[in-house]
Amino acid sequence: MSPSSPKVIKQLSAAEREEFFDSFDVVFCDCDGVVWYTLRDFIPGSAQAIGELQRRGKQLTFVTNNSISSVEEHMRKFAKQAALHIDQQQIVHPAQTICDHLKAIGFEGLIYCLATPPFRQLLCDAGFRLTEEREGLIIKSLGELHEAIFGGEPVQAVIIDVDFNLTATKLMHAQFQLKNPNCLFLAGAADALIPFGAGDIIGPGAFIDLVARSTGRQPTVLGKPGEALRQLLRQHHGHVPANRVLFIGDSLASDIGFARASGYQTLLVLTGGSSKADVASLSPGHAHMPDYISDCLGDICGK
Amino acid sequence: MTNKSQPQHILKLSAEQRRRFVDSFDRVYSDIDGVIYTLKVNVPNADQAYAALERAGKQLTFVTNNSARNVDDTVKRFAMANMQVKPEQIWHPAQTMVYYLQSIKFEGLIYIIASPEFKRVLREAGYQLIDGPNQFIDDTYEDLARNIFDKQPVRAVVIDVDFNLTAPKMLRAHLYLRHPECLLLSGATDRLLPVAKGVNIIGPGAFASVLIEASGKQPTVLGKPGRALGDMLIQQHNVTMPSRVLMIGDMLAQDVRFGRMCGFQTLLVLTGGCTLDQLQAETCPEHLPDYYADSVADFIQLLADIAPKAHV
Numbered sequence: 001m002s003p004s005s006p007k008v009i010k011q012l013s014a015a016e017r018e019e020f021f022d023s024f025d026v027v028f029c030d031c032d033g034v035v036w037y038t039l040r041d042f043i044p045g046s047a048q049a050i051g052e053l054q055r056r057g058k059q060l061t062f063v064t065n066n067s068i069s070s071v072e073e074h075m076r077k078f079a080k081q082a083a084l085h086i087d088q089q090q091i092v093h094p095a096q097t098i099c100d101h102l103k104a105i106g107f108e109g110l111i112y113c114l115a116t117p118p119f120r121q122l123l124c125d126a127g128f129r130l131t132e133e134r135e136g137l138i139i140k141s142l143g144e145l146h147e148a149i150f151g152g153e154p155v156q157a158v159i160i161d162v163d164f165n166l167t168a169t170k171l172m173h174a175q176f177q178l179k180n181p182n183c184l185f186l187a188g189a190a191d192a193l194i195p196f197g198a199g200d201i202i203g204p205g206a207f208i209d210l211v212a213r214s215t216g217r218q219p220t221v222l223g224k225p226g227e228a229l230r231q232l233l234r235q236h237h238g239h240v241p242a243n244r245v246l247f248i249g250d251s252l253a254s255d256i257g258f259a260r261a262s263g264y265q266t267l268l269v270l271t272g273g274s275s276k277a278d279v280a281s282l283s284p285g286h287a288h289m290p291d292y293i294s295d296c297l298g299d300i301c302g303k
Numbered sequence: 304m305t306n307k308s309q310p311q312h313i314l315k316l317s318a319e320q321r322r323r324f325v326d327s328f329d330r331v332y333s334d335i336d337g338v339i340y341t342l343k344v345n346v347p348n349a350d351q352a353y354a355a356l357e358r359a360g361k362q363l364t365f366v367t368n369n370s371a372r373n374v375d376d377t378v379k380r381f382a383m384a385n386m387q388v389k390p391e392q393i394w395h396p397a398q399t400m401v402y403y404l405q406s407i408k409f410e411g412l413i414y415i416i417a418s419p420e421f422k423r424v425l426r427e428a429g430y431q432l433i434d435g436p437n438q439f440i441d442d443t444y445e446d447l448a449r450n451i452f453d454k455q456p457v458r459a460v461v462i463d464v465d466f467n468l469t470a471p472k473m474l475r476a477h478l479y480l481r482h483p484e485c486l487l488l489s490g491a492t493d494r495l496l497p498v499a500k501g502v503n504i505i506g507p508g509a510f511a512s513v514l515i516e517a518s519g520k521q522p523t524v525l526g527k528p529g530r531a532l533g534d535m536l537i538q539q540h541n542v543t544m545p546s547r548v549l550m551i552g553d554m555l556a557q558d559v560r561f562g563r564m565c566g567f568q569t570l571l572v573l574t575g576g577c578t579l580d581q582l583q584a585e586t587c588p589e590h591l592p593d594y595y596a597d598s599v600a601d602f603i604q605l606l607a608d609i610a611p612k613a614h615v
Contacts, residue, residue, distance in 0.1 A: 039444055068444070116442050138437070139466045142342075149504055164442045166470035172504045193517060196444070197452065199481060201474045206513045214495065214505045 004284040006268065009294035017302055020292070024246040024265055026237040027053055028092075031064040033195065033250035033272020034297055036077065039069075043271050045298015047081040052301050060090060061236055063247075065189035065223045065254065067095040067119045067161055094161055094188030094223035095119040097232060099126050101186070101222055102157070109156025112177055114163040114170055115188065123159075131155060139169065149173050154180065160211065161188030161223065162204050171211055178215045185215070189223035191254045195273025224251075225258035233262070248297065250274055252288040260287060267292040267300075310571065310582065310595045313605050322609045324594070328549040328568060330540065331356060334527075335367040335377070335393075337497070337553035337575020338599055340384050346574045348600040350385040355606040361549075363392060366536070368491035368526040368557060370397040370421040370463055394536065396463055396490030396526040397424035402535055403488070403525055404430060404459075411458030414479050416465045416472050416510075417490070425461070433457070436471050451475040457482070462514060463490030463526075464507045473513060480518035487514060487522040492529070493557060497576040527552075528561035537565065551599060553577055555590040563589055571595040 191203035242263035249255020250272025493506035545566030552558020553575025
């Protein structure tokens with residue numbers, strides 16, 4: 001079943017709004033572009049909306065793809081809203097899920113990690129060993145190229161998330177390491193495009209896909225829109241059926257498409273990466289079509 | 304013409320088939336790397352093979368995807384393989400890109416991701432290029448924004464081999480491509496580059512694909528197997544019957560595909576990026592050559608065998 005066009009939250013009658021709230025028990029909610037503006041302040045009304053969901057007894061979990069901010073930074077941001085009490089367990093964060101995954105499988109090897117410093121730090125703090133950052137951007141000779149691709153120790157895992165200084169040789173080195181079938185291939189945030197400024201920029205998913213195609217291997221993707229994350233979220237809502245889960249996000253592909261494939265209800269907010277025009281351009285029944293749409297998260301409180 | 308579904312080894316053809324094959328083409332487009340030489344090693348007797356083809360009246364042009372060596376250096380490298388070629392016999396993506404830009408009377412700013420040698424060819428032809436960032440950036444979205452958002456009126460993005468390619472360069476290229484008039488031009492298309500036996504590294508085609516998919520723009524491809532390259536070669540050489548051209552190369556997805564797309568006959572040599580096993584495992588009809596040979600040097604024997612009759 002796919003909606004031909006989303007219901008607008010603001011246009012729901014009081015009775016329909018109650019029906020909406022009664023239709024789910026579990027909420028998965030993105031952070032950037034939904035709760036707060038990307039890397040900035042809370043969006044007006046979103047703290048009240050989160051409070052409303054909690055007051056109504058919804059089981060609330062935040063699912064972010066942003067590992068540039070640590071889990072602690074997410075916590076500090078929530079803590080600034082006096083009325084909100086968010087527990088660390090309520091935040092699903094790619095660096096943390098990868099770390100948890102490595103612990104769960106008893107991983108002990110060396111890791112080649114293409115991600116931001118906070119992501120790398122989280123793994124180091126958890127006791128994992130990472131290869132040194134391989135600096136030296138300017139490759140001037142075939143000898144240097146050879147060393148950059150084929151040098152260094154063998155690793156037992158390659159991890160790719162957002163890396164602002166990703167280079168061709170880092171990807172080639174990852175490809176080289178992944179020729180070893182015992183070397184794990186893990187990925188965090190896997191958006192093909194990320195909303196940034198007035199439009200989209202190329203996201204980590206494009207580079208993860210490049211390595212996947214070059215090696216013929218599929219990574220375990222523990223960020224949105226990854227299958228491994230999907231399994232993990234399923235465990236989060238346990239016995240609650242998928243149709244009683246509401247997923248709230250601002251990205252049609254990474255949030256809405258991802259959530260619909262799990263059978264969740266979906267709410268798109270327009271405070272982030274998607275516009276009304278983006279929704280209007282979807283054909284009826286498109287896999288990214290949300291069930292509900294609202295200008296901002298605060299709209300669910302009604303007036 | 305016989306209906307050949309499987310590639311035939313040129314030295315396993317009958318005497319009659321050999322003569323018909325040699326008479327069936329007037330012009331040879333030949334790849335260079337993996338056919339005439341690899342990085343440091345020459346393919347044994349390749350020079351004699353091309354000399355024999357020339358004596359048999361075949362016009363030779365060398366069409367490479369490698370812009371790391373400019374035309375003059377390529378002429379010198381040929382000399383080391385004991386072959387004298389003229390600069391105009393060599394086509395590489397940087398030079399082809401210049402021809403193409405001239406043909407469309409391109410005027411405008413170019414953002415380029417390519418090797419210093421590639422950039423030099425375009426600059427020397429009078430084109431204005433910008434590139435970068437050429438240093439590491441801070442690990443913040445603020446610094447990323449400073450490095451990728453740019454208001455200069457870039458009207459073409461060029462991508463070829465750049466061993467110093469970075470994510471910020473790709474993100475910046477993608478932003479220029481948002482402009483409806485900004486062209487996407489690509490050179491070499493290889494998704495994997497063979498660097499040694501059984502060792503492939505990620506090639507420029509894989510990076511170009513990222514821009515193609517993110518921007519939704521179809522590139523004009525000036526390397527093999529680009530249609531624009533084929534059109535320019537055919538025009539330059541006044542080729543009226545493409546079937547009377549033989550494309551020789553070592554790569555299925557570049558050389559053979561290119562030849563088939565242009566309607567040329569195709570010959571794969573096994574001295575470079577493709578093994579006999581890989582050839583036999585190939586199922587894509589667009590990648591299947593008409594003929595194959597262990598080496599281009601097989602032409603020496605082929606032409607010697609038929610020489611007496613051919614010249615009677």
